[in-house]
Amino acid sequence: MIIDHPLLGPRDAAEFIYLGDACLIDRPDWQAEDAADAYHDYGYIRDNIAGPMQELWYHEQGDRSWLVVTRDTLTHEITAVELARDVARARGRSK
Amino acid sequence: MRYSALRILKEGLTGNKGWKPVWREPEPKAEYDVIIIGGGGHGLATAYYLAKEHGITNVAVLEKGWIGSGNVGRNTTIIRSNYLLPGNEPFYELSLKLWEGLEQDFNYNAMVSQRSILNLLHSDAQRDAFIRRGNAMFLAGADAEYATADQLRAELPFLDFDNARFPIKGGLFQRRGGTVRHDAVAWGYARGADSRGVDIIQNCEVTGFDIENGVCRGVQTSRGPIRAKKVAMCVAGSSSRVAATAGMRLPIESHVLQAFVTEGLKPVLPGVITFGAGHFYVSQSDKGGLVFGGDLDGYNSYAQRGNLPVVEDVAEGGMAIMPIIGRARLLRSWGGVMDMSMDGSPYIDKTHIDGLYFNGGWCYGGFKATPGSGWCYAHLIAKDTPHPVAAEMRLDRFKRGHMIDEKGQGNQPNLH
16 A cells, blocks of 8 residues: 655555554543543544544654544545644644 | 265265255244354354254354355464463363364364464563463463474474574474364354254345344344344454444454465475464465465455555565475465454453344454354353353453453554
8 A cells, every 4th residue: 555645745554553543633531520431432442444434654664753544444545644733733632 | 964984985876966955045034032143153153052052943144145255264274272361261272172072073074183383482581471371271271382492493394493583492382273174164063053953044134233122132134124032243354344233332443364375385384383573374284285374464454355565574474484485386365354352352242232242353363263252152142141261251341451462462453
């Protein structure tokens, strides 16, 4: 697979480390009433989508950026690649 | 119809006209006592043991494609019980004991061959870890045998003992481990279940569950609704997809694992050999092909095919321990979809919905577990209590802090 890095252009997927579902960006509030349950779901429960899925890839053998890659788990086709930083900020993180 | 040498002789003398299909192709009934979703090895084994051990014969096995079309026909056929943790090892030892008596039990030739499995070790720390694991195996009644490098040199002279990066310092044998003809396992269980009255219904995809007031009353299928007192999921690889139709989210990711076979060679490997410094395991089939595999591709996939970097990585692992295979040509490679669980261990459990049971999360160790999984799942379905050796394989173990993490990798499924 080729991942079209937003800064570096097309790169071999073997340069990356795969973390998993991009929902891992959305860390729960540790002070919330239901924090224990929320962290259990965050840590252990996955949608495990068959089809287009947003996922986190880390460019370890490159610029060490985290990317959000939209990839179809049925065909391995990649349709979008974004910097995870931009995605997280768009969701209201680290403002 | 029982199979025997006498039967073969008789059929041979009468033109082989007496052989019949070994399972029926029934239409689904309106209602069953138990529906098992998934006609793979585990589902068929569950049906077989439900009928044989618990007398529950009003059972249907619903299979989307044809039986044995999933991972029971796509694995590297290895059986073993060389685990460490108390939540796992007694279960896998029960499974290995069932393998040992399986062919007599279901009167079918599954070519169970206890040709041994050898885990190579490459460092002093790894020697300590392997000897500890061997002792844990003894505690569960399994066999284990430590071999020094000198002993291995005599037995397996072709290994690359003096490899500069990963010298072979010894190994841990389980002599009772080995290989099995995998398709025959599905067929043998199917025949045994069918002859006891179980309906095996192929080309019947489950599309939803009938859940009324928190109780599962049956399933919707591509061949119409079927009612049941109990419904048991057994669809590893597709667990999340099927469970989602019941509104469940699971501690599972689906990943692709590749396997490979070379052209047929003269006998060279006496048993199964695994590399301790990378990830590579290999055996030789009775036809002569070297059957081997390695790591997952590492990303979520339902595609049943992998990519080339893993092919290269696996081949390098093989070359690191046995350079003699370097000239062998690869005949086929294929991929299977694994239910990778969050700690590398499986689930055999009830769900929060009454009458709905779950079996999955086998990672890439499901084949060896087939008899034990069927045995324990049938026990759970029949008695509504977990079998003692599978009592820790629960869906809620992360919430309770009781992970069964053999490799100590944490909640990262692609590392297990």
